[in-house]
Amino acid sequence: LKFAVLAGDYIGPEVMRSALRVLEKVAAQDGLTLDYAEHAVGGSAIDAHGSALPASTLAACEAADAILFGSVGGPKWETLPPKEQPERAALLPLRKHFTLFANIRPGLLYPELREASPLKNERIPDGIDIVCIRELTGGIYFGSPKRTTALEGGADVEAIDTMVYRKSEIERIAAVAITAARSRKKRLCSVDKANVLETSVLWRKTVSDYVAAHAPDITLSHMYVDNAAMQLAREPNQFDVFVTENMFGDILSDEMAVICGSLGMLSSASLGARQNSLGNPFGLYEPAGGSAPDLAGQGLANPCAQILSAALMLRYSFGLEASAARIERAVRHVVTCGTRTGDIAFGGPAVSTEEMTEAILATLG
Amino acid sequence: LKFAVLAGDYIGPEVMRSALRVLEKVAAQDGLTLDYAEHAVGGSAIDAHGSALPASTLAACEAADAILFGSVGGPKWETLPPKEQPERAALLPLRKHFTLFANIRPGLLYPELREASPLKNERIPDGIDIVCIRELTGGIYFGSPKRTTALEGGADVEAIDTMVYRKSEIERIAAVAITAARSRKKRLCSVDKANVLETSVLWRKTVSDYVAAHAPDITLSHMYVDNAAMQLAREPNQFDVFVTENMFGDILSDEMAVICGSLGMLSSASLGARQNSLGNPFGLYEPAGGSAPDLAGQGLANPCAQILSAALMLRYSFGLEASAARIERAVRHVVTCGTRTGDIAFGGPAVSTEEMTEAILATLG
Numbered sequence: 191l192k193f194a195v196l197a198g199d200y201i202g203p204e205v206m207r208s209a210l211r212v213l214e215k216v217a218a219q220d221g222l223t224l225d226y227a228e229h230a231v232g233g234s235a236i237d238a239h240g241s242a243l244p245a246s247t248l249a250a251c252e253a254a255d256a257i258l259f260g261s262v263g264g265p266k267w268e269t270l271p272p273k274e275q276p277e278r279a280a281l282l283p284l285r286k287h288f289t290l291f292a293n294i295r296p297g298l299l300y301p302e303l304r305e306a307s308p309l310k311n312e313r314i315p316d317g318i319d320i321v322c323i324r325e326l327t328g329g330i331y332f333g334s335p336k337r338t339t340a341l342e343g344g345a346d347v348e349a350i351d352t353m354v355y356r357k358s359e360i361e362r363i364a365a366v367a368i369t370a371a372r373s374r375k376k377r378l379c380s381v382d383k384a385n386v387l388e389t390s391v392l393w394r395k396t397v398s399d400y401v402a403a404h405a406p407d408i409t410l411s412h413m414y415v416d417n418a419a420m421q422l423a424r425e426p427n428q429f430d431v432f433v434t435e436n437m438f439g440d441i442l443s444d445e446m447a448v449i450c451g452s453l454g455m456l457s458s459a460s461l462g463a464r465q466n467s468l469g470n471p472f473g474l475y476e477p478a479g480g481s482a483p484d485l486a487g488q489g490l491a492n493p494c495a496q497i498l499s500a501a502l503m504l505r506y507s508f509g510l511e512a513s514a515a516r517i518e519r520a521v522r523h524v525v526t527c528g529t530r531t532g533d534i535a536f537g538g539p540a541v542s543t544e545e546m547t548e549a550i551l552a553t554l555g
Numbered sequence: 556l557k558f559a560v561l562a563g564d565y566i567g568p569e570v571m572r573s574a575l576r577v578l579e580k581v582a583a584q585d586g587l588t589l590d591y592a593e594h595a596v597g598g599s600a601i602d603a604h605g606s607a608l609p610a611s612t613l614a615a616c617e618a619a620d621a622i623l624f625g626s627v628g629g630p631k632w633e634t635l636p637p638k639e640q641p642e643r644a645a646l647l648p649l650r651k652h653f654t655l656f657a658n659i660r661p662g663l664l665y666p667e668l669r670e671a672s673p674l675k676n677e678r679i680p681d682g683i684d685i686v687c688i689r690e691l692t693g694g695i696y697f698g699s700p701k702r703t704t705a706l707e708g709g710a711d712v713e714a715i716d717t718m719v720y721r722k723s724e725i726e727r728i729a730a731v732a733i734t735a736a737r738s739r740k741k742r743l744c745s746v747d748k749a750n751v752l753e754t755s756v757l758w759r760k761t762v763s764d765y766v767a768a769h770a771p772d773i774t775l776s777h778m779y780v781d782n783a784a785m786q787l788a789r790e791p792n793q794f795d796v797f798v799t800e801n802m803f804g805d806i807l808s809d810e811m812a813v814i815c816g817s818l819g820m821l822s823s824a825s826l827g828a829r830q831n832s833l834g835n836p837f838g839l840y841e842p843a844g845g846s847a848p849d850l851a852g853q854g855l856a857n858p859c860a861q862i863l864s865a866a867l868m869l870r871y872s873f874g875l876e877a878s879a880a881r882i883e884r885a886v887r888h889v890v891t892c893g894t895r896t897g898d899i900a901f902g903g904p905a906v907s908t909e910e911m912t913e914a915i916l917a918t919l920g
C-alpha cells in the first residue's frame with residue numbers, strides 16, 4: 191500500500207504516529223505491505239521550504255495511491271494574509287491538483303458520547319449517524335473572474351467572486367452521494383439555494399434527473415441551505431446522507447461536526463476523479479479537526495480522528511473494506527468501553543494519546 | 556405613524572392582528588395616531604392578483620414610512636418553481652426596491668425558555684442574547700452575470716452566479732453594525748471567508764479600516780464563516796454582535812434562530828438606505844419564522860415575533876424607543892411569568908394567540 195504521509199503541524203505528527211502504528215498492525219494481520227514516507231506540509235513546510243506545499247511533497251503525492259493528511263496551521267502563521275495561511279495554501283492546491291471533488295464526512299456520534307454534543311441528549315437518544323458529501327473542486331472556490339478593481343473615479347472599489355457549476359461536475363458528485371446512500375438508509379437530501387442561485391437551479395435539476403435515471407431505489411429530497419442549517423441543529427438524524435456544493439458544504443459540514451461533539455472523533459475522505467494504480471479512487475484522508483496548538487507537545491490529543499481517516503483510506507483508495515471496518519469497530523469498542531482522551535472524558539479519567547493508541551492496538555488483537 | 560401592513564399567508568394575518576392591537580394600545584397610551592392599511596402579498600396575492608408583490612402593494616409601501624410584514628408562502632405554492640415561490644418573489648423585490656441593505660436579527664432567548672433551545676441548558680445558563688447583522692442587498696443574491704448556458708457541443712451545461720461587493724456597500728453595513736454594538740457590549744465580530752473569497756478580503760479590510768477610523772471604542776474581531784457556524788452551535792454567547800454578507804447571513808441567522816429555540820419569539824428589522832418622511836430609516840419589519848401552515852386557522856400561533864417586530868418598527872423607523880422598549884418588556888414579562896403558546900409551553904398549559912395577546916395588552920396597562 192503506497193501512500194504519502196503529510197502530518198503537518200502541532201498535533202498533526204502526534205496523532206499521525208498513532209494512525210501509522212494502527213496501520214502497521216492491521217497490515218501485519220492482513221498480510222499487507224505498507225510503503226510510505228513523510229513529507230513536509232503546512233506551516234512547518236513554510237518555515238523549512240518557504241511553501242506550504244513544496245514541489246517535492248506534491249511529487250511524492252503524485253507517485254502514491256493516496257495521501258494520509260494530518261492537520262496544518264496555528265498561531266505562528268496566523269499573521270500571514272488569509273490566503274497564505276497554511277491550511278488554505280496546502281489544501282486548496284492539493285484539491286485542485288488531484289481533482290479531489292468528493293469530500294465525504296461521516297457525522298458520527300456514538301450514543302455513549304452524547305454528552306460531548308452541544309445538543310440536548312433527548313434530541314439525539316441514539317447519538318448521531320449521518321454523512322455529509324461536499325463537492326470540493328467547484329463553485330465559488332475556483333470560479334473566475336475572481337478579482338478586486340478600483341471603480342471609475344477611484345473613490346470606490348469592487349470585488350468579485352464567481353460561482354460556477356457544470357452539469358457534469360454535479361453528476362459526478364451525485365454519483366458519489368448515491369453510492370453513499372445505497373450503503374445506508376437509501377435516503378439522500380440535496381441541499382441548495384435554488385430560490386436565489388442559478389447554479390442551484392442547475393444543481394437541483396441535475397441531481398433530480400441523475401437520481402431518477404440511475405438510482406430509482408434512492409429516496410431523494412431537496413432542502414434550502416438556510417433551512418438545512420436549522421435542521422442540522424434541531425434534529426440532525428432526520429438526514430441520512432446529504433450532498434451539497436463546495437461553499438455550503440464548508441459551512442454545513444463544520445456545523446455538523448460541532449454537533450457531533452468532539453472534532454477528535456471525526457474523519458474525512460476527499461476522493462479524486464483519477465484512479466490510482468489499483469483502479470480505486472485516489473484520495474486524501476484527514477481528520478475534520480485542526481492542529482490544536484494548545485494541546486500539542488503534551489501527548490494528550492485524541493488520535494481517533496486520524497486513525498479513522500486511515501480506515502477510510504483503506505476502504506476507498508485500497509478497497510480493503512474488511513480491514514477498514516475492523517479499525518472502526520476497534521475504535522468504537524475502546525471509546526464506548528470508557529478509554530477516553532480528555533476531549534471526550536467529561537471530567538472522568540482521561541488517557542494519553544499513547545494509551546488510547548495502545549488500547550486500540552490491543553483491541554485489534 | 557404611516558405604515559403599510561403586508562400580512563401575507565396562513566398565520567400571517569392571525570399574528571398581524573395581535574401586533575396591530577398592541578400598536579393601537581401603545582398609540583393610545585402615548586398619544587400617537589396610527590395610519591395604516593392592509594395590502595396583498597405572497598401566495599394569497601398570487602392567487603388574487605397573479606403576483607406575489609402586486610404593483611398596488613408596492614405603491615402603498617412607497618407612500619408609507621415603514622412596512623410591517625407578516626409571513627408568506629405555504630404548501631399550496633410549493634409546486635411553483637423555486638424562484639416564483641411567494642417568499643422569494645415578495646421579499647427579494649421589496650429588498651431591492653427599497654434598498655433594505657441592513658437586516659438586524661436579535662438572537663434572544665430568555666433564560667426561562669432555555670428548554671426551547673436544542674442546546675444543552677448548561678451551555679446557555681442565562682439564555683442567549685446576541686445580534687446578527689446581515690447585509691441584504693448585495694453579494695451573490697443580486698450580482699451579475701447570473702445565467703445558465705449550454706456549452707459548445709451541447710453536451711454540458713454551465714451555470715454562473717456572481718458575488719459582488721463594493722467598498723461603499725460594506726461601509727454602510729459596518730456603520731449599522733457599529734451602532735448596534737455601541738448599544739450593547741461594544742464587541743463586533745465580522746464573519747467572512749477571506750481565505751478563499753476576494754469579496755471577503757475586501758470585506759475584512761473595509762470593516763477593519765472603517766472601525767479603526769470611526770469606532771475605536773468597538774472591539775473588532777474576524778472569524779471565518781465555517782468556524783462561525785461551529786461557534787454559534789457550541790457557545791452562542793461568545794458573540795455580542797456579528798456582521799456578515801448576504802449569503803452567509805442567510806445561513807448563520809437561521810442557525811442562530813433555531814438555537815434560540817422558538818421561531819415564534821424572533822423578530823427582525825430590514826433597514827433601508829432611504830430616509831422616511833420623519834428622517835428615520837425606512838424599514839421592513841417581519842418575524843424570523845414562516846407562515847406555519849400546520850398551525851393556521853386554529854388561533855394557536857405565537858404572536859410574539861410579530862409583536863416584537865412591530866416594536867422594532869417603532870424603534871427604528873419612528874424613533875419611538877420608549878414605546879418599543881415598553882412592548883418588549885411586556886412580552887418578556889408575560890412569557891417569563893408563564894403565559895405561553897404551545898411552541899414554548901414545553902408540555903405545560905398552552906394559551907391561544909388571542910389569550911397571549913390579551914395578556915400582553917393587560918401588562919401594557
Ligand SMILES: CC(C)[C@H](C(=O)O)[C@@H](O)C(=O)O
Pocket residue numbers: 277278281282440750751781
Ligand atoms: C482552509 C479552507 C480553505 C478549507 C475550506 O474552506 O475548504 C477548510 O475550511 C476546509 O473545510 O477544509
Ligand SMILES: CC(C)[C@H](C(=O)O)[C@@H](O)C(=O)O
Pocket residue numbers: 385386416642643646647805
Ligand atoms: C426567501 C429567501 C429568498 C430569503 C433569503 O434567502 O434571503 C429568506 O430565506 C430569508 O432569509 O429572508
